[in-house]
Amino acid sequence: WVLGGFVVALIAVLIASFKPHTAKIAAPIYALAEGIVLGAISRAYSEMYDGIVTQAIGATMGVFIVMLLLYRSGVVKVTNKFRRIVMGATLGLLGFYLISFVIGIFAGYPSFINDASPLGIGFSVLVAGLAAFHLALDFDTIEQGVANKLPAHMEWFCALGLTVTLVWLYLEILRLLSKLREN
Template sequence: YFKPAWAKFLGPIFALAQGFFVGAISRAYESLYNGIVVQAAGATIAVFAVMLVLYRTNIIKVTDRFRRVIVGATLGVMALYLVSIVLNLFGSGIGFIREPSALGIGFSVFVCVLAAMNLALDFDFIEKGSKMGLSKDYEWVAATGLIVTIVWLYLEILRLLAKLREN
């Protein structure tokens, strides 16, 4: 059972652990593809800024339908990744997730767009929470959620750039 009050304690611990994890992954990618980390970080910042502008100017509006579609697609991608991990344990896998083929690159582009759309959901949660006067505990929940989305976007952009360099 999740309690929002826990977020102010668990959020920073989670962010620190995520930082070590992302740092290790970034170092591995950088050792294979010189300059890729700077490109991925720059692209992540650019996507974040564009999504914030699109959200703030109401070009992207978070409706119930939008939320359902994005959450459903996100859960679908998560399930696909979990199946791929399990299959990898048995020496198989879902090749197009990792391959630099047209299908693999297309999948990565789709997941990057999906991660970007999740930013709109985060912005909406933050805005609505502020308007509703939610407790300070929810600020930590919102911040942790935003960090998770940004890191996911960064990792997906990193994966896409690596595929493009392989192709």
């Protein structure tokens, strides 16, 4: 179920990314599929660490609220430079994950990104921070969509983007909390 849910969620996001007018259909499909995936992942973490899911949900909500307040107050401003830096860092992260995965296959040992060492914890903090900065990008995309009176299907598209970011942030916080509990 988990792998199937992940594949369905990924396909839904990819279709909506390339054809935003399909987001009205893709967003609920993503939510359902990702709900299955998150439920299974959350249950696994909950069985290993008592109360961790509640902490991760609370921390995710807290980061969301803080980032929204920072964005609305103008402390965090989404400029073209900010957008380029965040997107560049995200592409770098994806490349790093891919390289770590390939090295892990051939070297036969897991990368530091999964362990509870200070380096692994620091990495998780950086990735969660990057996910938080993506919230600012989502807020800006939503605000620009409203200001430019984009078509109604873009509401679904923006909501899907925000949901994907929140899921990413939740998973990163969950991983970080599990690493902190191992120390």
